[in-house]
Amino acid sequence: MRLASLLMILVTLASAGCDECEYSAECSGVDASITRSDAGTGTPTPASVAVERAVTLVERPIANGLASLKLEILPPQDVEAPPGLPLGDFLASGSADIWIHANIRYSAALVGGRNVGDMVPYLRVGLEITNEDDGRRLSTNLVPVVSVANGVFYARNLSLGSSVGAATSHYSVRVVIRRPALLGADADAVSPGIVIGEDMVGAEAGTFLDDVATVITSHFSLDDLREQQVSTGTGGTPSTGGTSSSSGGGYIAP
Amino acid sequence: MRMQRMTFTLLSTVLAWGHPAVAAAVEKSTRSTPIPSAQELAENVDLLGGAVETELIFQEVSGGRPSVVNGAVSDGAADLMIRVELRTRVDGVMGMLKAGETVPYQRVRVTIENLTTTDVDKTLTVELPPQVTRAHGWSYASNILLPPQQGTTNPFEDQYRITVTVQPRETMVLHDDATPPSPLWRSASPLTAIDEDTVSFAGVTALPAGNVDEATARTTAFTSAKGLLSTDVAGARTVFTTTLQPWMLGLEDATLYAASHGLTTEVLADLEDNPRLALEQQTVRGDCNRDGIQGAECQQWADKGMQRGFVMAVLAHMDAALQRVDDGDLSLTAGAAHEWDLAWGYFQAVRSTAVSRETNCLTGPPAELTLQDCAMVAALDDAFVDGMNAILLDDGNGLGGFARTVETRLVKVYYYATTRYLMKMLKAVADVVTYNSARAEGRAFSTSIAHTLPAADRTAVDQAFAVRDPASFNAAVAVDVVSRLNNALEGTHLGAAELLDPQDMTEVVP
Numbered sequence: 001m002r003l004a005s006l007l008m009i010l011v012t013l014a015s016a017g018c019d020e021c022e023y024s025a026e027c028s029g030v031d032a033s034i035t036r037s038d039a040g041t042g043t044p045t046p047a048s049v050a051v052e053r054a055v056t057l058v059e060r061p062i063a064n065g066l067a068s069l070k071l072e073i074l075p076p077q078d079v080e081a082p083p084g085l086p087l088g089d090f091l092a093s094g095s096a097d098i099w100i101h102a103n104i105r106y107s108a109a110l111v112g113g114r115n116v117g118d119m120v121p122y123l124r125v126g127l128e129i130t131n132e133d134d135g136r137r138l139s140t141n142l143v144p145v146v147s148v149a150n151g152v153f154y155a156r157n158l159s160l161g162s163s164v165g166a167a168t169s170h171y172s173v174r175v176v177i178r179r180p181a182l183l184g185a186d187a188d189a190v191s192p193g194i195v196i197g198e199d200m201v202g203a204e205a206g207t208f209l210d211d212v213a214t215v216i217t218s219h220f221s222l223d224d225l226r227e228q229q230v231s232t233g234t235g236g237t238p239s240t241g242g243t244s245s246s247s248g249g250g251y252i253a254p
Numbered sequence: 255m256r257m258q259r260m261t262f263t264l265l266s267t268v269l270a271w272g273h274p275a276v277a278a279a280v281e282k283s284t285r286s287t288p289i290p291s292a293q294e295l296a297e298n299v300d301l302l303g304g305a306v307e308t309e310l311i312f313q314e315v316s317g318g319r320p321s322v323v324n325g326a327v328s329d330g331a332a333d334l335m336i337r338v339e340l341r342t343r344v345d346g347v348m349g350m351l352k353a354g355e356t357v358p359y360q361r362v363r364v365t366i367e368n369l370t371t372t373d374v375d376k377t378l379t380v381e382l383p384p385q386v387t388r389a390h391g392w393s394y395a396s397n398i399l400l401p402p403q404q405g406t407t408n409p410f411e412d413q414y415r416i417t418v419t420v421q422p423r424e425t426m427v428l429h430d431d432a433t434p435p436s437p438l439w440r441s442a443s444p445l446t447a448i449d450e451d452t453v454s455f456a457g458v459t460a461l462p463a464g465n466v467d468e469a470t471a472r473t474t475a476f477t478s479a480k481g482l483l484s485t486d487v488a489g490a491r492t493v494f495t496t497t498l499q500p501w502m503l504g505l506e507d508a509t510l511y512a513a514s515h516g517l518t519t520e521v522l523a524d525l526e527d528n529p530r531l532a533l534e535q536q537t538v539r540g541d542c543n544r545d546g547i548q549g550a551e552c553q554q555w556a557d558k559g560m561q562r563g564f565v566m567a568v569l570a571h572m573d574a575a576l577q578r579v580d581d582g583d584l585s586l587t588a589g590a591a592h593e594w595d596l597a598w599g600y601f602q603a604v605r606s607t608a609v610s611r612e613t614n615c616l617t618g619p620p621a622e623l624t625l626q627d628c629a630m631v632a633a634l635d636d637a638f639v640d641g642m643n644a645i646l647l648d649d650g651n652g653l654g655g656f657a658r659t660v661e662t663r664l665v666k667v668y669y670y671a672t673t674r675y676l677m678k679m680l681k682a683v684a685d686v687v688t689y690n691s692a693r694a695e696g697r698a699f700s701t702s703i704a705h706t707l708p709a710a711d712r713t714a715v716d717q718a719f720a721v722r723d724p725a726s727f728n729a730a731v732a733v734d735v736v737s738r739l740n741n742a743l744e745g746t747h748l749g750a751a752e753l754l755d756p757q758d759m760t761e762v763v764p
Contacts, residue, residue, distance in 0.1 A: 077429060077430065078429075078430035079427050079428060079429055079430060080427070080428040080430075080432075080433050080435070080440075081427040081428075082424055082425055082426070082427070084425075085425060085427075090427055109391075110388075111386070111388070112356075112386040112387075112391045112392045113391065114341075114352075114354050114355060114356065114391050114392075115352045115354060115355060117351060117352055118351075118352060118355045118356070119351075119355070119358070121356075121358030121359065121384070121392065122358065122359075122384060143425070143427055144358075144359055144425075144426060144427065145426075145427040145428070145429055146348075146349035146426060146427070146428055146429065146432050146439050147349060147429035147431055147432055148346075148348070148349050148429070148431045148432045149429075149431050150351075150429070151349055151350060151351040152349055152350070152358065152359075155427075180384075180386075182319065182320055183320055183322060183326075183327055183383045184320060184326070184327035185320070189423070189424075189425040190425050192359075192383070192384070192423065193383055193384075194383060194384040194385065194386060195318045195319065195320065195321075195322050195383050195384070195385040195386075195395070195396075196318055196319040196385075196386060197316065197318050197385050197386060197387030197388065197389070197390075197395075198316045198317045198318050198387070199387050199388040199389055200319075200386060200387055200388050201317070201318060201319045203388070209386070
């Protein structure tokens with residue numbers, strides 16, 4: 001079992017693609033909606049993917065500590081979403097099996113933040129989830145969602161079962177956070193194009209205004225999403241519901 | 255065995271987006287003046303029931319990445335930068351967690367209408383893109399080339415109406431707990447966040463600030479009628495009847511004036527009568543059509559009678575402006591700024607009289623009377639400009655003082671005019687026609703300040719001017735008139751240096 005686990009980890013590292021990954025359409029699926037990769041042949045039952053509790057995949061500072069990221073998986077959420085979102089329509093909760101969201105908030109009243117805890121707006125948050133059983137990959141983005149209880153964050157309902165299938169091993173997760181689109185250049189509907197003020201120009205390096213994208217990877221297994229799963233071991237454990245006040249928290253799993 | 259999670263960050267690489275990390279320059283338009291610091295133009299703390307506040311700010315032109323003019327990428331010329339801050343006022347409302355947090359994902363549109371220009375290119379509507387700066391955080395901002403975008407006139411001397419609307423981006427996804435949605439996040443039509451029509455970027459240096467067409471039309475009619483008096487009385491009468499008469503009848507309404515002026519119904523009763531009768535060549539207070547003497551006396555009563563109407567109009571519109579300030583309506587369309595503008599507009603009809611009297615005063619003896627302080631015109635011009643700026647830039651604070659300055663300076667003009675024609679009467683005692691022309695002129699001038707006198711003095715002064723026989727008029731009568739005027743006006747309207755020494759009348763040489 002120990003050897004098997006080690007092999008699984010190595011597979012995960014390999015499937016992450018690259019430790020230093022240039023963000024690109026191929027890498028991020030910028031030009032794709034929820035897609036199914038050609039790799040793999042298994043067709044797991046969608047019902048096998050179920051989120052019974054909130055799982056925190058990542059909770060850490062980003063942008064040299066200017067902001068914090070909390071990446072969570074929750075059960076699908078009911079939303080009112082307009083059609084025509086970039087990289088695909090927002091799935092209704094009944095068509096999804098997980099909800100993944102990224103709370104990206106200021107850790108300091110700097111670079112646009114007025115208060116610690118303010119949401120960092122207009123970011124372009126790319127998401128890839130790869131079924132490490134067979135390499136099938138879902139490429140999409142997280143879009144701004146407003147919640148009365150939790151503020152504004154980036155999220156999506158996803159259907160792993162009907163896209164990359166139920167993984168018997170695990171899924172690798174790759175989040176690429178790109179600076180807000182610039183006006184007239186690379187804007188889209190969720191990042192409509194901002195202007196970096198004169199007093200910030202030249203000082204973007206290392207911030208979320210940097211041209212360098214922030215890439216975060218993690219992974220989870222279906223076991224992690226189950227209620228009976230108990231936090232154990234080393235190397236990170238699933239949380240039992242987002243409660244971070246600084247991030248606006250998550251949703252308590254049903 | 256369960257797969258243990260490993261979280262790691264992959265180092266990223268520089269992406270070649272093609273944007274140089276240097277701020278693009280935006281050229282400051284050569285027609286506009288520098289802005290020393292960011293200034294608030296308007297604020298609305300009532301948006302969405304007070305949950306959100308909007309602030310409209312202007313500041314110096316600024317570059318950025320990319321540089322923006324009129325809401326679009328450009329490094330062209332601009333006059334200023336307009337910035338809108340849209341922030342929550344309390345914690346935990348409408349999906350915003352903290353008070354003071356900028357509300358993102360909004361379409362913030364600004365419509366700027368130049369209220370001063372007659373140019374067809376007078377309205378500009380732009381969408382302000384989100385901007386992030388070290389100094390101000392997130393806001394919505396753009397450099398702006400004010401309308402009209404062509405031309406060299408300093409746009410900071412014009413007045414503008416600025417409307418800011420806010421509408422959520424249609425791509426916003428609402429969590430179930432945010433439905434039914436607040437208008438902050440789902441609205442088919444824009445919310446008006448700010449509608450401010452007294453916007454001045456640097457105050458005014460000249461008037462009018464807005465539309466004074468009605469005052470200009472009447473001033474033009476007055477000038478026209480006055481020009482016809484000596485050659486075409488019928489024509490002058492037509493101009494008066496069609497353009498000025500109904501308006502002057504309206505100005506006889508004592509409720510138009512603050513009680514402090516002393517403009518009673520009795521005092522105002524002959525406001526329209528005097529110029530109308532004079533233009534009809536009928537008797538005015540025993541003057542004009544008396545004993546066949548018509549021309550000169552009637553001209554003076556017609557001219558100065560119409561002037562009196564303009565003086566009253568100035569007072570009425572200044573009082574209206576003060577009332578609008580009290581009502582909280584400062585607008586340039588119908589509020590305090592408009593009323594003040596009209597007061598200035600009507601003043602233009604009598605400004606030449608102020609210029610002439612100041613010139614006379616500065617000429618001094620022996621040809622003219624003099625005062626220690628002859629200044630009249632600049633104080634009037636400045637008070638009008640300062641008053642407008644008090645409205646535009648300071649919510650009308652101090653306007654009463656500027657109105658008082660205008661009022662007292664007008665009294666000074668007509669006080670000097672009245673006494674000057676006393677002198678003219680003394681000089682002309684040997685020439686009955688010239689004497690009576692001067693007498694009628696002085697008498698008609700005095701009606702513009704008659705309301706400042708106690709009733710007894712008002713009667714006495716008018717009776718002195720009613721003396722048609724030069725042999726019955728002398729320096730002692732003139733001294734008495736000046737003394738009565740001085741007693742009424744010193745300290746209330748004029749300072750000691752602005753008053754004539756009554757004994758100067760004894761030194762007038764016929």
